[in-house]
Amino acid sequence: MTTPSRLPEPYGPGSGANLADILERVLDKGIVIAGDIRINLLDIELLTVKLRLVVASVDKAKEMGIDWWESDPALSSRARRDELAKENAELRERLARLEELEQGTGRAHTHPKEAP
């Protein structure tokens, strides 16, 4: 089953299991039993691996004048939270403007505003 030379391919090319499929299972799932050798696998969670892969290409990206990874939701969970927070703030602001506008329409009967 296993090849003596390189990586065993338990799923063969047809089945479509990629490295990420394997890593997310063997690193992240499976039963956790503390062995005699204490290693905190949380230190190398997939996220870290992903980040390292991204970081590896940072310089290249910067050369191209691109720095969106700092704010791309797909690459940063922090950015995703930030984005949600931003969206919330925008919606709140919009709501406030609409409410204001509505009140404004009320007043408009007495003081009609002219378009600029």
Add this chain to the structure above:
Amino acid sequence: MTGLRYVYAVCRPLGAPLQAQLTGVAGAPAKMLTHHGLVAVVSEVPERDFSEEPLRTHLEDLDWLAATARAHQGVIDALTVVTTPLPLRMATVFRDDSGVRSMIESREEHIRATLERLQGRVEWGVKVYLETEQPQEAEASPAETGPKAASGRDYLRRRRQQTMAREDVWQKAETFATRLHEKLSAFAEDSRLHAPQNATLSGAAGRNVLNAAYLVPRGHSEEFVELVDRTKDDAPGLRVELTGPWAAYSFAGELPQQEVP
């Protein structure tokens, strides 16, 4: 002898010996260590690579990590063909056989209960990808940033336009993924949603919008696979990928949806 013991899985006694050629993470053959009527599948690993310090260093090396993960999975996969293994997280290492025995003793009840729960079940992985015509976003290319020397402002504007065009596509993808997950969850005994995969790591084309695992009795697997196959045509612009059968990795943990604090 300075070898440590790397444990892959615990299972019930097999009717037959392990494949003679079954090789573990450090190239040593996988062996069975039976204790209290349970079998730990172990192999010897060198201390110079698997004691704490070297192991920590190795785990930071993606090539080493990948090779070890594949070897670990190779053993689990071979076991899955002949039994229902309870897969241990990668890099569970003991000093010697007696360390493995005491682990079995101290966890016996829990191990038996989990084996009972998973008996005869396998895990299927289902992923949905949004096929993008654009180059991988993770590698926003010069083509995407447009004709040369785009200012920061131009760049942002262009990105915003792209974002809006994508929103509609995303909406459709999300609706499809949600429905598919509902349908498959209803068929499966249990399910787990995993984080979408990073394209660089998976090497897969398109954007991963659903990454889920389903626990299915082996006997119902064929039906499950057909169910997934049938959805493949309802989704223009989307790609459905099935992997498995895996050992029930995603369902072996102590708690459902075990979260990292």
